[in-house]
Amino acid sequence: MPVPPVENPLVTVEEWLDEAVRGAIQRHPNAMTLATVDAASTPSARVILIKDLSRSEGYATFYSNYQSRKAMELEHNANAAGVLHWDKLGRQIRFEGPVVRTPEGESDAYFATRPTGSQINAWVSAQSCPIENLAELERRATDKAHDFGLAAKQTDAEASQKGVCVPRPPFWGGYRFWFSAVELWLEGQDRFHSRLRYERTLTPMGAYAFTSGTWTCERLQP
DSSP, rough: OOOOOOOOOOHHHHHHHHHHHHTOSSSSEEEEEEEEEEEOOOEEEEEEOOOEEOOOOOOTEEEEEEESSHHHHHHHEEEEEEEEEEEEGHHHEEEEEEEEOOOOOHHHHHHHTOOOHHHHHHHHTTOOOOOOOOHHHHHHHHHHHHHTTTTTTOOOHHHTTTTTOEEEEEEETEEEEOSSEEHHHEEOGGGGEEEEEEEEEEEEETTTTTEEEOOEEEEEOO
């Protein structure tokens, strides 16, 4: 059965993602491959986790170190591509569009929900940079925990009991991946896959948002 066209493709994206989450078809059904390019136009890709999906505005939120390789590449070229793939469902979603940072308050709110150990590790890991010995990271984590009045490998409950709230590092936060193009792909018999490609224009509106045009849709051959 072909994918039926809809006015807003994010409606279908949300439905497919919710179904993948409910079905527990894989450990991280919200895992998306994100591709970026550097100053020499060399591509790189990695898997990130979608933490929020705005159906009405059309963007996905993920979080990272702002000094990581992908962050440096996005500073040079904000355009990215992403893919969600659920093999057991025979479904794939492709995204294209610009990536901007989230408002600081939004990053603060999400960081506060992370486990204490993850919060500490966000402070001490210079993401994407070389390191000779992982024991160095352990030492940094222990020292940073002590800086906040915590013991090494403090549990969330113990940190809460002490009244300790680990602040978000200024070099860590969220990104909004705004979609200028979305392709819905549904596996078909004899490789007659169903593909719908949606496109819209995006016009920057401040540091975090865009105004958008109407989605257009065309069916693609497999």
